[in-house]
Amino acid sequence: MSPLLIALLGVMLVPLFVATWRTSLLGLACQGLLLAWLAYDVLMFKPLAGLEVWMFKTLARLETMPDLATASQAGAWLTLFDLAVIRGLVAPAALYAVLRARAQPSRDDVLPPNLLTWTLALGIVLVAFTVSESLVAAAGQQQTLVFVAVAGLLLGFLVLSTQSSPLSQMIGLLRIENAIALFELGGEPEPALGIQLAQVAVVVATIALFRWYLKSVSSASGISAAEAVADGAGAGDALVEGPTL
Amino acid sequence: MNPARFLPALLMAWPVLASLALANPKVRARAAHLLVVVGVVATVLAIWVAVPGAAGRTGDEWGLADLVRVDATARLFLVVINPIFFGVSVYVWNRVQTTPELDAGLPRTVGLASLFLTAANVALLANHLMILWLALEATSLLAAPLIVRAGVPSSRRASWRFLLFSAVALSLVLLGFHCLARGMPGAPTFFIDELSELAPRVEHTWRKVGLALILLGLGTKLGLAPMFSWLPEAYDEAPPSVTALLAAVQFNCALVALFRVVQVFRPGNEALFAGMLLSMGVLSMVVSTVSIIATRNMKRLIAYASMNHAGVIAIGMGLSKGASFGLLLYVISNAFIKAILFLTAGKIKAHYRTKDTRRISSLIRDLPYSGVFLMVGTFALLGFPPFGSFVGELLILSALVSSGQLLVFGAFCLLITMTFVATGRTIFPMIWGAPQAQHTWPRQTFVSAAPKMTFLVALLVLGIYIPPVVSEMIQQVASSLEAP
Known part of the structure; x- marks a missing residue:
């Protein structure tokens, strides 16, 4: 198995068992940077040993077509920018700035700290391995890539399903998006540059909205207050209200 | 040119x-x-x-x-x-x-x-499937801030949940697209017209996984069970105008995405489509019916009814033959019904300053236009003639029988009857109940009623006489949705 993919699986797993938000964000940053490294190997014609991916084959074909090859090169750089800068640096930094500004207590359980969820997390890794075996028959790098992507996806869902705080949910969601990005690396050729740009814009807009929501949690009229109201009144039934559009 | x-x-x-x-x-x-x-x-x-x-x-x-x-x-x-x-x-x-x-x-x-x-x-x-996906993402990202109302913290929570569920749903859809690409013979393409010609008619593991993920993801965007919990909260907390946009505009965009997938990939995957869509549809109807019985919140009631309708639509789509024309009539009627009801709910709430159905009564006297719209909208919602929803529901039921889905047919009839009783029990006292207080509101202007009036006319047209141009369009879409 590729050391990079193993390292990626490691940074997907370890932060789940270390209950601080800084570790979670560091884990996200590491995921982004490792993904970028993987992408670099794939996109810049240095495939990992035995890693046969569509993208590589397609890019190799495109070498004979200068215009397309240039466009593809730009797409490759955009992918690297997305993974390394946006997902690896901007996303964790944007959330970090908000949490630091409001002096968030360092403890933050990404998973509930009990044996059941830890067993579930490890069980998910085994399930991911079985799934990858059934999806990719031949053992090899492609199977490993699918295994790590499925594990990342399922772990992201585990985080989402066991947590109700917006921060943990954001981390869960970003984990899922990273897993999909990994899956994309081993898949079909890149889409057109415009579509790729739009995809990056969507990621940036999502992060900006995350930041906005996270800020409002700390404000007096934030989600915590809303939860208190809803818990008291039942199912969001604050029925008497002022005018709205 | x-x-x-x-x-x-x-x-x-x-x-x-x-x-x-x-x-x-x-x-x-x-x-x-x-x-x-x-x-x-x-x-x-x-x-x-x-x-x-x-x-x-x-x-x-x-x-x-x-x-x-x-x-x-x-x-x-x-x-x-x-x-x-x-x-x-x-x-x-x-x-x-x-x-x-x-x-x-x-x-x-x-x-x-x-x-x-x-x-x-x-x-x-x-x-292009990726453009379609990006556009759906954009509608979600743009709608999320619209749900937030200044000074109402619970609306921010609803907005967050909407964004969270949308992001998860669309991530599943994106993953599904990539799985589909892996299951394509030769160079993969995301162009819909090319896909229609290239999509092979045989089952393939990657394609099945991809389609299952797409159905689950788009089902979530449509508010279908199991991942539906964002819908009642977002529809309730958003300003009525935004709720109408979510329920009648964004819902149909997600539905069109589902139509595109069905149009291309139904051949060769009938069992997968039928299994997933029928089960998601029936489950959504069960959940929404129970919730309609329990709620006393006017907007939530309409939101659960929307879920119920989404369930009916999923059932209609799960049938590979005979239901498509009715399904489309139902979908279009549904869009106008939801727009009428949510805008009317907004008007009612603006006057009574409450969404509690127990505190609203004698609407037909206090707010005649809103009373009439709520009444007519509820009849259309419940599938009464002469509205398009009645014809649509009838055609879907008939297709259920002709395709031998008798168990689903039985569940459908039972749930729709329960919904009818529960909705009527809550809504009708609001319209005709004895007044609880004397209200002196200014008379509603015609302009305030004009949009809903137009939607109502559209509903009636769909039920009584469909213009040939529209009928032809519906026929074309219906035939593209059916199995060959």
Whole structure:
């Protein structure tokens, strides 16, 4: 198995068992940077040993077509920018700035700290391995890539399903998006540059909205207050209200 | 060169131009007027595009490399969502005229809503699965801030949950697309028209996984069980105009995405589609029926009824033959019903200052227009004749019997009866119940009722006499949805 993919699986797993938000964000940053490294190997014609991916084959074909090859090169750089800068640096930094500004207590359980969820997390890794075996028959790098992507996806869902705080949910969601990005690396050729740009814009807009929501949690009229109201009144039934559009 | 071929691009670009105009302080001061102008121009353009002469792939002239496609599905839904947006814009304009304090923050709302309309139109016209996905993402990202109401913390929580579920749903869809690409023989493509020709008719593991993920993801966007919990909260907490946009515009964009997938991939995967859509549909109907019985919140009740309708739609789509025409009638009727009911709920709440159904009564006397709209909308909601929803439901039921899905048919009838009783028990006392207090509200203007009146006429037309142009469009879309 590729050391990079193993390292990626490691940074997907370890932060789940270390209950601080800084570790979670560091884990996200590491995921982004490792993904970028993987992408670099794939996109810049240095495939990992035995890693046969569509993208590589397609890019190799495109070498004979200068215009397309240039466009593809730009797409490759955009992918690297997305993974390394946006997902690896901007996303964790944007959330970090908000949490630091409001002096968030360092403890933050990404998973509930009990044996059941830890067993579930490890069980998910085994399930991911079985799934990858059934999806990719031949053992090899492609199977490993699918295994790590499925594990990342399922772990992201585990985080989402066991947590109700917006921060943990954001981390869960970003984990899922990273897993999909990994899956994309081993898949079909890149889409057109415009579509790729739009995809990056969507990621940036999502992060900006995350930041906005996270800020409002700390404000007096934030989600915590809303939860208190809803818990008291039942199912969001604050029925008497002022005018709205 | 036929200038009509530029219309789709103009339709998509127009709301963006309008939102850019908001940078001008003079325009910002008349943001409500601008929203109405956006709505009316988009409606005219949409109707123009829907005229058969403007059909065909039109991206070439704009360097869009075949990314745009005006087929029957796009045309049919363009003439649904744009008029609904126009109706909502008139509602907003009227609300601002009668309640001037709502003027604050209006430019932001108008800007986001205009961009939302662009994204919705792009979703309908896209000839590329990734563009379609991006447009759906954009509608979600633009709608999320619209759900938040200043000074109402619970709306922020609802907005967050909406964004979270949307992001998860669309991540599943994206993953599904990539799985589909792996399951394609030769070089994968995301162009819908090419897919229709290339998609192999045999089952493949990657394709099955991809389709299952897409159905789950789009099902979540449609508010289908199991991942539905965002819907009642978002529909309840959002301002009524935004709820109408979510329920009648965004819902149909997600549905069109599902239609695209069904149109291309149903052959060879009938069992998967039937199994997933029928089970999600029945489960959604069960959950929504129980919730309708339990709730005392007017907007939540309509939201659960929307879930119920989504369940019916999923059941109709799960049937590979015989249900498609009825399904489409039901879908279009459903869009107008939801727009009428949510806008009426907004009007009622604006007067009574409550959503509690126990504290609202004698609507027919206090607010005659709203009382009538709530009554007629509820009858249409429950599938009464002469509305399109009645015909649609009847055709779906008939297709259930003819396809041998008797268990689903039984569950459908039972749940729809329970929904009917529970909804009537809650809504009818609001309309005809004895007055709880003496209200002296100013008489509602015709303008405030005009959008809902128009939607009502559309509902009646769908139930009594469908114009040949519309009928032809529905037929074309219906035949594309059925198994060969």
